[in-house]
Amino acid sequence: MEILNRFDKAAASWDSKSSSLAIAKACVENIKIYINLKKNMNILDYGCGTGLVAIALSYEENTVLGMDYSQGMVDTFNEKINKLNYNNIKAIKHNINKDELAKNSYDLITTSMTLHHIEDTNMFIEKCKLALKNDGYLCINDLDEEDGTFHSKHKNDGVFHFGFEKVALSKILINNGFKIIDYKIVHIDKRNDKEYPIFNIIAKAKS
Numbered sequence: 001m002e003i004l005n006r007f008d009k010a011a012a013s014w015d016s017k018s019s020s021l022a023i024a025k026a027c028v029e030n031i032k033i034y035i036n037l038k039k040n041m042n043i044l045d046y047g048c049g050t051g052l053v054a055i056a057l058s059y060e061e062n063t064v065l066g067m068d069y070s071q072g073m074v075d076t077f078n079e080k081i082n083k084l085n086y087n088n089i090k091a092i093k094h095n096i097n098k099d100e101l102a103k104n105s106y107d108l109i110t111t112s113m114t115l116h117h118i119e120d121t122n123m124f125i126e127k128c129k130l131a132l133k134n135d136g137y138l139c140i141n142d143l144d145e146e147d148g149t150f151h152s153k154h155k156n157d158g159v160f161h162f163g164f165e166k167v168a169l170s171k172i173l174i175n176n177g178f179k180i181i182d183y184k185i186v187h188i189d190k191r192n193d194k195e196y197p198i199f200n201i202i203a204k205a206k207s
Helices: 002-016 018-034 052-056 071-084 121-131 166-175
Strands: 042-046 063-068 089-093 106-112 132-143 178-191 194-205
Touching (some): 018 178, 052 089, 063 071, 166 178
Parallel strands (some): 063 089
Antiparallel strands (some): 132 194
């Protein structure tokens, strides 16, 4: 329960962190280059946190569902949505290790700075493939391979991967029926007197 408590406690101040805002902004800007956010699009933001990515992808004619393991993050997300009077976006609690995703339901699945907190990368990507409609997109925004110091403040509590190497992650996606559309470093996060590249990889579900 320790990781849950940490993110529950962080939820209230999450949006005041400049790194959170910058990473979400870079992720969304890159998505919009490659994906046409058309009308009636059904979007899932997995590991949605307080909704920085989900809200940026939302507009009146689409539907966005946020999922997160932290109840504190989910509550903060929904409080923001209520204040903004959005009726096409909400967040729910979800445990990817135990709970399924609705099959053939989404046009786009995004996950930002979450995959390194999920132990079984292949399982997550496999579930995303089944949840996407034919020709749907998966966007993973996460750390490039690092030396384990990114989360040193939290002693790597709840961290299963020290980032991801491009070729290895691409191979998992391809093996699960995705075509790689784009990979690039979209942001450099500076902390611990180091620079940590953060990538977007956009993949399309092959029918």
